[in-house]
Structures are given as structure tokens and as C-alpha cells.
Amino acid sequence: MNFEKFALHEKIFAGVRSQGYTTPTPIQLQAIPPIMEGRDVMGIAQTGTGKTAAFVLPILQRLMQGPQRNVRALIIAPTRELCQQTHEVIGQLGRRTQLRSASIYGGVSIRGQIKKLNDHVDIISACPGRLLDHLDRGTADLSHIEVLVLDEADHMFDMGFLPDIRRIVKSLPAKRQTLLFSATMPSDVQHLANDLLHNPLEIRIGRSAPVETVSHRFYPVQMDTKTDLLKDLLDHTERESVLVFTRTKSRAKSVAGRLDKSGYKVISLHGNLTQQKRQKALAGFRDGRYEIMVATDIAARGIDVTNISHVINYDMPETTDAYTHRIGRTGRASKTGEAFTFVTNQDAGLAHSLKRSLGDKVAYHSVDGLTIAVPADPASRPGRKHSVTGVKTHNGNGRSFSPKGHGNKSSKQRSFKPAGHRSWS
Ligand code: AMP
Numbered sequence: 001m002n003f004e005k006f007a008l009h010e011k012i013f014a015g016v017r018s019q020g021y022t023t024p025t026p027i028q029l030q031a032i033p034p035i036m037e038g039r040d041v042m043g044i045a046q047t048g049t050g051k052t053a054a055f056v057l058p059i060l061q062r063l064m065q066g067p068q069r070n071v072r073a074l075i076i077a078p079t080r081e082l083c084q085q086t087h088e089v090i091g092q093l094g095r096r097t098q099l100r101s102a103s104i105y106g107g108v109s110i111r112g113q114i115k116k117l118n119d120h121v122d123i124i125s126a127c128p129g130r131l132l133d134h135l136d137r138g139t140a141d142l143s144h145i146e147v148l149v150l151d152e153a154d155h156m157f158d159m160g161f162l163p164d165i166r167r168i169v170k171s172l173p174a175k176r177q178t179l180l181f182s183a184t185m186p187s188d189v190q191h192l193a194n195d196l197l198h199n200p201l202e203i204r205i206g207r208s209a210p211v212e213t214v215s216h217r218f219y220p221v222q223m224d225t226k227t228d229l230l231k232d233l234l235d236h237t238e239r240e241s242v243l244v245f246t247r248t249k250s251r252a253k254s255v256a257g258r259l260d261k262s263g264y265k266v267i268s269l270h271g272n273l274t275q276q277k278r279q280k281a282l283a284g285f286r287d288g289r290y291e292i293m294v295a296t297d298i299a300a301r302g303i304d305v306t307n308i309s310h311v312i313n314y315d316m317p318e319t320t321d322a323y324t325h326r327i328g329r330t331g332r333a334s335k336t337g338e339a340f341t342f343v344t345n346q347d348a349g350l351a352h353s354l355k356r357s358l359g360d361k362v363a364y365h366s367v368d369g370l371t372i373a374v375p376a377d378p379a380s381r382p383g384r385k386h387s388v389t390g391v392k393t394h395n396g397n398g399r400s401f402s403p404k405g406h407g408n409k410s411s412k413q414r415s416f417k418p419a420g421h422r423s424w425s
Pocket residue numbers: 020021022023024025028046047048049050051052053304306332333
């Protein structure tokens with residue numbers, strides 16, 4: 001199957017070709033035809049599946065027909081980065097069309113946005129807060145919207161945006177096409193979908209677990225050894241771009257600072273940065289000036305960098321859904337990726353439930369002198385001794401695992417082959 005089958009307008013097809021897309025991804029295969037027919041669609045798909053083009057292409061196709069005077073399509077997304085990225089995808093795929101899009105989000109001057117909206121704009125890619133601001137000022141007219149897209153709806157729910165979305169929807173014509181994309185389906189998102197979508201076609205791509213192209217390693221570790229372990233992994237892993245997640249903004253900054261001092265090309269991305277600095281950091285990470293980015297969850301939403309070979313959870317995410325989102329940053333568009341997660345004893349509960357959901361895809365690994373024993377599953381019966389079975393060695397050196405401080409060589413003394421660490425399944 002190729003893109004010709006969708007019978008896209010020649011100018012849109014030229015945009016597809018310019019991006020080098022030859023084969024539609026599964027979500028594109030399943031979603032593009034019904035969206036082109038005008039149906040409401042609920043897509044349960046993770047990031048990295050090609051979902052942006054799955055809704056952008058039919059929108060461009062629709063807007064090529066009819067008057068090009070008003071804003072006719074609205075895409076709402078949780079973060080500035082995602083809004084900006086979608087705006088850029090529209091620009092790339094629609095480059096040969098006359099259609100114009102605007103990205104609307106906070107943290108930048110509203111004046112430029114008002115000016116743009118006064119010009120001719122066909123598509124808006126917006127974050128809820130700034131869009132409401134424009135609606136309150138009367139500087140955005142959504143009365144001609146034909147298509148509404150709610151992207152990463154579960155994350156908009158996490159960020160408390162659902163009331164804003166309901167307010168925005170009141171400014172839209174009741175007769176419209178509505179598309180909702182979400183990696184997971186919490187009940188509040190399901191309720192929103194029930195209220196806003198009419199007889200939607202439900203498309204599920206993969207299960208609600210991290211993308212198949214990613215392998216997962218857990219490293220049991222103590223808090224104070226995390227940075228040494230991080231450096232060790234960076235030094236002994238064959239890698240392209242690496243995205244490191246921390247739980248807090250201050251830790252993103254401090255971990256990046258420590259790596260920088262050790263000579264790594266690193267940048268941090270977190271909510272305390274100005275929009276300009278965020279854009280600069282992202283651009284530098286995308287073009288390879290920085291090989292490592294240390295980010296918080298919110299800041300990293302919507303990052304589309306195809307050559308991220310590794311996601312490292314310096315701090316464990318708080319939920320399995322958050323894990324899914326983080327891991328979605330690697331293994332994009334069928335590339336393979338690896339996810340390394342540092343697990344402290346406090347993280348044992350979530351680590352074990354992730355392990356149950358991911359099964360064989362997860363293996364615990366050790367690094368001499370830097371990791372500790374695998375934490376016991378708090379859900380297992382009290383008094384039952386935790387045991388780890390099926391020890392595998394990657395480099396076949398037969399070394400057995402010994403916890404930190406038991407006479408191992410220091411990390412500097414150890415000689416490693418790439419991925420020469422040991423694992424348990
Ligand atoms: P998304 O899930 O929309 O964020 O897309 C993830 C990545 O896949 C982006 O870098 C897209 O450029 C890329 N992509 C989307 N569709 C295709 C396709 N049909 N063939 C190859 N790459 C694609």
C-alpha cells in the first residue's frame with residue numbers, strides 16, 4: 001500500500017513526497033480514509049506512530065476545496081512544543097498548497113499572533129490557554145471551524161485542560177468533524193469523547209503500552225549513584241541522541257550541569273525556561289549540537305526527534321502512562337530504541353507493575369559497583385523472599401551480580417564492551 005491509494009490532491013501528494021514518506025504507517029492506513037469521508041475518529045495511538053500526518057493530510061485535502069478565507073480547522077494540543085511541531089508538519093506537507101496555518105500558544109507575544117490571525121489563516125494549532133485568551137479578546141474567530149482535532153487528549157486531561165476545551169468547543173459550530181487522539185483512555189477522556197464525537201470510528205494502534213520497537217532495561221540503583229550510573233551508561237552504549245528524564249525542573253538543571261562539567265554536549269529542557277530558550281534547546285538537540293537532553297515530562301511532550309536512540313529515566317515516571325509517553329520519544333517511525341530506567345527501592349511498586357505489563361521486553365540489568373539488588377515487589381506476599389531468576393549475561397563473561405560495595409572494581413577501572421552489562425529477565 002502506498003500514498004497514491006488515498007487519492008490526495010497532487011499538491012498535497014507533493015508534500016508527502018518531499019518528506020520522503022513512501023508507505024503509510026498503520027494509523028495512517030486506518031485513519032486517513034474515514035477522516036477523508038468526514039467521519040469522526042477516535043485514535044488510540046501513541047506518539048511516534050505517524051498520527052500527525054494521519055489527521056493533517058485529510059485536513060489539507062478538505063481545505064483545498066471550498067473557500068479559503070476563514071479558519072476552518074482547529075488542532076488543540078497540550079504543549080507549546082506539540083503545537084509548534086504540528087504547525088511545522090502542516091507547513092511541510094502543505095508546502096505546495098496555498099493553505100496557511102498559525103501556531104497559538106503562550107509564553108510569546110500575543111501581538112504577532114493577533115496580526116497573523118488578522119491575515120488569512122486556514123488552520124490553527126493551539127494550546128488551550130492562549131486560544132481562550134484570543135477568544136476572550138475577540139481576536140480569533142472559530143465560527144467557521146469544520147474540523148476539530150484534540151491531540152494527546154490524555155495529556156490535556158493530566159494537565160487539567162479539559163474544562164478549557166469544553167469552553168473552547170462552545171465557540172465552534174455544532175456541525176463539524178471531530179477527531180480525538182490519545183495514547184491512553186482515562187475515563188474523563190472517554191466522557192469527553194462521548195460528549196464531543198458523533199458515532200466515531202475507533203482505531204486502536206498497538207496496545208496501550210510502549211511502542212514495540214523499544215527494548216526496556218531496568219537498573220536497580222540508589223539515589224546517590226544515579227549520576228555515576230548515567231555517565232557509565234552514556235560511556236558504554238552505542239548511541240545517537242539521548243533523552244534523559246528527571247522528575248523535577250531543578251533536577252533536570254542540575255543533572256545537565258553535572259554532565260556538562262564532565263564534558264558531555266548536553267542541554268536541559270524544563271518549564272522554567274523562556275519559550276525562546278526552549279525553542280533554542282530543542283533546535284540544538286534536533287540538529288545534533290547537543291547529544292543529550294535532560295528534560296522534565298511536560299517539557300518533553302511533543303518532542304519529535306527521530307534519531308533518539310535512548311530514553312533514560314533518571315527518575316522513574318509516576319505512572320505507567322507517563323512511562324508510555326516518555327518511551328514514545330524513541331523508536332519513532334519504526335526505528336528501534338532502548339529505554340533505560342533507574343529504579344530505586346521506592347520505585348519498586350511501579351517497576352514491578354511495568355514489568356508485569358511489558359513482560360519479556362523488560363530485563364533488570366546490573367553494572368558492577370553502581371547498581372544494587374533488584375527491589376522486592378511490594379505486592380508479593382509479606383515474608384516471601386524475592387528471587388530473581390534467569391540471569392543472562394550480555395558479554396558472556398559469567399560475572400555474577402554483586403551489590404555496591406562488595407569488592408567490585410570502580411566504574412573507571414571496568415572495561416566494557418558496548419552493552420556489556422548483565423541482565424535478568
Ligand atoms: P508522529 O507520531 O506524528 O509524531 O510522527 C512520528 C514521526 O514519523 C515523524 O518524524 C514523522 O515525520 C514520521 N512519519 C510520519 N509518517 C510517516 C511515514 N508514512 N513514513 C515515514 N515516516 C513517517
